[in-house]
Amino acid sequence: xxxxxxxxxxxxxxxxxxxxxxxxxxxxxxxxxxxxxxxxxxxxxxxxxxxxxxxxxxxxxxxxxxxxxxxxxxxxxxxxxxxxxxxxxxxxxxxxxxxxxxxxxxxxxxxxxxxxxxxxxxxxxxxxxxxxxxxxxxxxxxxxxxxxxxxxxxxxxxxxxxxxx
Numbered sequence: 331x332x333x334x335x336x337x338x339x340x341x342x343x344x345x346x347x348x349x350x351x352x353x354x355x356x357x358x359x360x361x362x363x364x365x366x367x368x369x370x371x372x373x374x375x376x377x378x379x380x381x382x383x384x385x386x387x388x389x390x391x392x393x394x395x396x397x398x399x400x401x402x403x404x405x406x407x408x409x410x411x412x413x414x415x416x417x418x419x420x421x422x423x424x425x426x427x428x429x430x431x432x433x434x435x436x437x438x439x440x441x442x443x444x445x446x447x448x449x450x451x452x453x454x455x456x457x458x459x460x461x462x463x464x465x466x467x468x469x470x471x472x473x474x475x476x477x478x479x480x481x482x483x484x485x486x487x488x489x490x491x492x493x494x495x
Contacts, residue, residue, distance in 0.1 A: 332446050333392040333399075340403045347411055354417045355410070359477065363413055366473050367406040370466050375401060375449075386450045393448045400443065408436060409470050416471060429467055436463040 355363070378384040387397050412432040419425045437459045443449045451459075 332448065333396045336396040336399055336404070340399055340407075343404060343407050343411075347407060347414075351411065351414060354414050356481070358481070359474070360410055362477055363410050363470065363474060364406045367409045367466070367470055368402055370469060371401050371405045374462055374466060378454075379449075384452055384454045386452055388447055388450070393446075396446075397443065397448050400439070400448075404439065405436065408432065408439070409467060412467060413470060413474050417474070429464070432467060433460055433463045436467075 353360075375385060379387060387394055409432075412428065415428055416425060419428060440449070440459055440463075441451075441456075444451050
């Protein structure tokens, strides 16, 4: 039941992004950010699960698959939606509000997993979750700025360059 819920949630997020969101990111950027954010999310959970034992993933296949799907699809796509909105905002205040919203959203998703018994927090302070998601999103913004700078430098067509503006 939990696996079906998260498969539906992942499919919904992807569908909403693909169908209804104005793309402010190039498809190459989306792929790059998805891969880099997936690595960040994997590196976020791995030490806490394997080494420090702050997070416990249940030994039930459907719960393990739910966590795997969320780590590789849902969290990265939510971060890409954040970046997609971030690039069109002009003021620092608006960007800060967007950052806060997505930190709360991603933290809420993580604690929903805890409540459902998928990834149980042990001796974990709640503020650590907010801090970690803030860092992941800020690193994602840094990766985006770095990648856009180098992508624009290597472009030869004005059409693609103008898409990134």
